[in-house]
Amino acid sequence: MDKKTYQAYIEEKKELVFEVSDKIWEYAELSLKEHKSCQLYCKVLKEEGFTVENPVAGIETAFAASFGSGSPVIGILGEYDALSGLSQKAGAAERCEILEGGNGHGCGHNMLGAGSLAAAIGIKKYLSEKPAGSGTVIFFGCPGEEGGAAKAFMARDGVWKKLDCALTWHPGDCNQVTSGTCNSCIQTEYAFQGIASHAAGNPELGRSALDAVEVMNMGVQFLREHMPQEARIHYAITDAGGVSPNVVQPHAQVLYMVRSVLAKDALALQKRVDDIAEGAALITGTRLKKKFIDGCSNTVPNKVLEELLYQNFQETGVPEYTEEELAYAKALTNSYEFHDDRLPGDAWEESPEIKAFVEKASENATKPMNDFLIPYLYSEKKTPGSTDVGDVSWLTPAAQFNTACFAAGSPGHSWQNVSCGCTSIGHKGLLCAGKVLCGTAIDLFEDPKLIEAAKEEFAEKTKIGYYCPVPEDAKPVLSGEKIEF
Ligand SMILES: [Zn+2]
Known part of the structure; x- marks a missing residue:
């Protein structure tokens, strides 16, 4: 050969x-x-x-x-x-x-x-x-x-x-x-739904989805002090509602990216970001939907x-x-x-x-x-x-x-x-x-011995087991698409 x-x-x-x-x-x-x-x-x-x-x-x-x-x-x-x-x-x-x-x-x-x-x-x-x-x-x-x-x-x-x-x-x-x-990474999109109203005339009737995004982002900024040193969280506002300040924004969306070395740690951090999103919905009286975008180990x-x-x-x-x-x-x-x-x-x-x-x-x-x-x-x-x-x-x-x-x-x-x-x-x-x-x-x-040796090394390094960052029911999607309520 x-x-x-x-x-x-x-x-x-x-x-x-x-x-x-x-x-x-x-x-x-x-x-x-x-x-x-x-x-x-x-x-x-x-x-x-x-x-x-x-x-x-x-x-x-x-x-x-x-x-x-x-x-x-x-x-x-x-x-x-x-x-x-x-x-x-x-x-x-x-x-x-x-x-x-x-x-x-x-x-x-x-x-x-x-x-x-x-x-x-x-x-x-x-x-x-x-x-x-x-x-x-x-x-x-x-x-x-x-x-x-x-x-x-x-x-x-x-x-x-x-x-x-x-x-x-x-x-x-x-x-x-x-x-x-390298880092594990999980991307999740959070959408908030509020109620539109005249921002000056009837503010009490409105519930702002944009407020929810801002409150969520603020919550995550406070989280940064209390997360593992090597972890990272990034975000982008993919929908800030409308362009008229005199309307209470009824919809808004934010895309989050959570990184940590191990997927199990990224998943744990992700859960804390989810809790913050729920808190933001509660504070602002809006509804929350989230969508898993992608994740890798x-x-x-x-x-x-x-x-x-x-x-x-x-x-x-x-x-x-x-x-x-x-x-x-x-x-x-x-x-x-x-x-x-x-x-x-x-x-x-x-x-x-x-x-x-x-x-x-x-x-x-x-x-x-x-x-x-x-x-x-x-x-x-x-x-x-x-x-x-x-x-x-x-x-x-x-x-x-x-x-x-x-x-x-x-x-x-x-x-x-x-x-x-x-x-x-x-x-x-x-x-x-x-x-x-x-x-x-x-x-x-x-040479089968080579594969044996590679497998031995692999078994030792992966003994904590694989934590799949992809949920059971998730389907491949791209970020930025509007989440429907
Ligand atoms: Zn490439």
Whole structure:
């Protein structure tokens, strides 16, 4: 068995994979509305010989494409949702919208799905040459990462439990295997209904929903002093009632986001925010309705899988760039509003040796493309953001990495990322990711001890059990929709 054979097969299939990535880039569909993107994946995967299930966990734009039989069962995760307001011409180094106010792949999820597709195709080729029962690969199409947290809904419905492990990646501005953890996060929308009246003539007849939102926000401000140090609460008023001050506002809505490292702590804090909302309704004589929007758990790092990804990344190598690609990347770096000289990746923060390596390799963060692999460092450090990969990692050993798909230092969710995501730089990054995922999966199929070790580590780290942030009866929804009374 030579992993290189299957990585070469991915190379043979690269035109198909690039075409998918570029089409998804063009579709640029928002969270949970990725209908064309999902259909394209399902079509291509069927043509490639996978058995495709769609929808998954009641989510229309989620799919599961499997090949092979028996165990181990390895999951490869892909995403394909875009962001609003980021329409941008591909390959341009200046802001240039294609569609005014249109969507764009500012997080590079067109590449995320396509890189995972490349891996699935390579793994399928490997499994097709093994005796039946040697193992199964499932490529999961996970919609709504930017809003909706489909993976957490899939977690609630038992999708991840059947896996022996899961692997994924994300486009970035450097090549690194990521470690550490992040925050759990729960989003809930609270709507208040009051009674409209003339604010001067008949104020006693009115009950203000806007007052309820303000009282609730004030209550939460007081809560901040008495909550765990690492927790965070954010909010946005999504409906402030009307625009006439002489009317008592009969409706108002506020969206809350509660974060803590562990989902069980976020859930407990969430309950206190719920109580405050009820108190606000009581104080203002309004009615309250709340709607769960989404929620996700923190990630559980798995050193065994991370080391294996790193080993495969070393074997695969990183993309190399032409003079033309470097000139374009350089022009993109010149277009940033804010320049910082922060070094790429994050492993250097905890290791002086890695810091010295990254300083040298990136020429002190001045290279337009980070064309090197950052040494791996296991970490339990927490980053403040959240991802629904967390819920996968509480139910099966999981690991992830980044490949350079964007110019060095490119801001997250930016037009620069959209521009780069449909160029040869993006193609190189996603193909590299596909090969690393494929090589890692083959190692796992070949050596059952690796999965055993990953599972042992996983069992130790998840022994408190999984606290699903998604309620039993919740359905995937997006925030901002008006709650009806
Ligand atoms: Zn993303």
